[in-house]
Amino acid sequence: MGKKGQLYVFTGPSGTGKGTILGQVLERDKNVFLSVSATTRAPRGEEQDGVHYYFLTHEAFKEKIKQGAFLEYAQYVGNYYGTLEAPVDQQLAQGRDVVLEIEVQGAMQIHNKRPDAVMVFVAPPSMDELERRLRGRGTESDEKVQGRLQTARQEMGFANRFDYIITNDRLENAVADLLAVLAAERCRNRDKIDK
Amino acid sequence: MGKKGQLYVFTGPSGTGKGTILGQVLERDKNVFLSVSATTRAPRGEEQDGVHYYFLTHEAFKEKIKQGAFLEYAQYVGNYYGTLEAPVDQQLAQGRDVVLEIEVQGAMQIHNKRPDAVMVFVAPPSMDELERRLRGRGTESDEKVQGRLQTARQEMGFANRFDYIITNDRLENAVADLLAVLAAERCRNRDKIDK
Numbered sequence: 554m555g556k557k558g559q560l561y562v563f564t565g566p567s568g569t570g571k572g573t574i575l576g577q578v579l580e581r582d583k584n585v586f587l588s589v590s591a592t593t594r595a596p597r598g599e600e601q602d603g604v605h606y607y608f609l610t611h612e613a614f615k616e617k618i619k620q621g622a623f624l625e626y627a628q629y630v631g632n633y634y635g636t637l638e639a640p641v642d643q644q645l646a647q648g649r650d651v652v653l654e655i656e657v658q659g660a661m662q663i664h665n666k667r668p669d670a671v672m673v674f675v676a677p678p679s680m681d682e683l684e685r686r687l688r689g690r691g692t693e694s695d696e697k698v699q700g701r702l703q704t705a706r707q708e709m710g711f712a713n714r715f716d717y718i719i720t721n722d723r724l725e726n727a728v729a730d731l732l733a734v735l736a737a738e739r740c741r742n743r744d745k746i747d748k
Numbered sequence: 749m750g751k752k753g754q755l756y757v758f759t760g761p762s763g764t765g766k767g768t769i770l771g772q773v774l775e776r777d778k779n780v781f782l783s784v785s786a787t788t789r790a791p792r793g794e795e796q797d798g799v800h801y802y803f804l805t806h807e808a809f810k811e812k813i814k815q816g817a818f819l820e821y822a823q824y825v826g827n828y829y830g831t832l833e834a835p836v837d838q839q840l841a842q843g844r845d846v847v848l849e850i851e852v853q854g855a856m857q858i859h860n861k862r863p864d865a866v867m868v869f870v871a872p873p874s875m876d877e878l879e880r881r882l883r884g885r886g887t888e889s890d891e892k893v894q895g896r897l898q899t900a901r902q903e904m905g906f907a908n909r910f911d912y913i914i915t916n917d918r919l920e921n922a923v924a925d926l927l928a929v930l931a932a933e934r935c936r937n938r939d940k941i942d943k
Binding site: 674713715716717729732734735739742 | 907935942
């Protein structure tokens with residue numbers, strides 16, 4: 554048995570670009586693996602069970618909630634989404650680093666459950682810039698943008714619970730920062746004796 | 749006033765290549781500065797006071813020890829060497845990251861005095877490899893090499909007191925690791941609220 558892998562939680566308000574950052578990081582650091590989420594929504598197109606999602610029925614999902622099988626879960630537009638703890642722990646036991654890309658509320662659920670997780674928060678350079686980016690998408694009504702901004706403001710209030718805060722000012726810098734966090738954490742002495 | 753700089757202590761047994769690693773890191777990361785040591789030995793060649801060392805008389809050095817002005821100090825072959833706290837704090841106040849490259853014993857002195865310091869230990873891949881490297885220098889008697897190995901074994905016992913342990917297996921990897929530690933620590937949330 555080699556060294557156990559490290560669990561990472563990667564989150565941030567909608568529009569901060571966390572998906573884009575993580576996508577580039579996963580291409581460049583082949584020693585970290587993205588966790589597969591579970592969902593009750595139906596598979597789309599080429600989506601495969603166990604690859605893109607674990608597809609569960611509503612009944613199966615609720616049963617697993619009762620069993621405490623989820624690291625975090627949430628409901629969104631009538632469907633459940635969540636992270637099953639068992640497959641994450643299996644990968645960690647195999648020495649693989651695992652990253653969860655989840656919403657801030659989900660991240661806060663893990664915060665208490667898994668003190669071993671390294672918690673990374675992506676922040677926008679400013680709320681003005683976040684608004685500009687959300688409007689720049691051009692796909693959402695003013696009301697929806699306002700709603701997202703309101704949520705983002707609340708979510709920013711949780712940033713101080715995280716181990717690292719990466720400000721996504723320039724994408725290439727944010728990608729370099731996350732790669733640095735992964736590399737540095739591999740050198741971290743988890744058995745440090747303080748006195 | 750911007751953000752305060754971060755203090756780093758960089759150490760490891762003799763022969764682990766800490767000086768070489770740090771030299772390459774300082775060339776590539778221009779936001780971190782090497783602390784200037786104080787010494788009682790005489791300047792050599794082009795050495796300038798305040799640049800290569802702070803040159804002090806024995807009396808001045810001892811007076812500063814009495815004042816508690818040193819973060820750490822040691823005697824070596826009849827001379828004193830040490831790190832004055834005031835110039836380090838001045839640089840940190842200016843927002844500069846400062847790194848001290850010092851011996852393990854000196855690092856342990858700082859450990860207790862400055863809990864704000866990020867402590868980095870360089871380890872050899874193995875004691876056998878360290879012995880090979882020390883002999884490979886070809887400049888020292890077997891007795892001296894044995895003495896260095898004995899000291900290195902003792903020093904390795906302190907590795908578990910450090911925040912990061914970088915194994916110098918290949919120089920380029922060790923340099924990349926230290927650069928990653930510096931970059932990651934800049935994203936670290938020092939005001940993290942745990943509950």
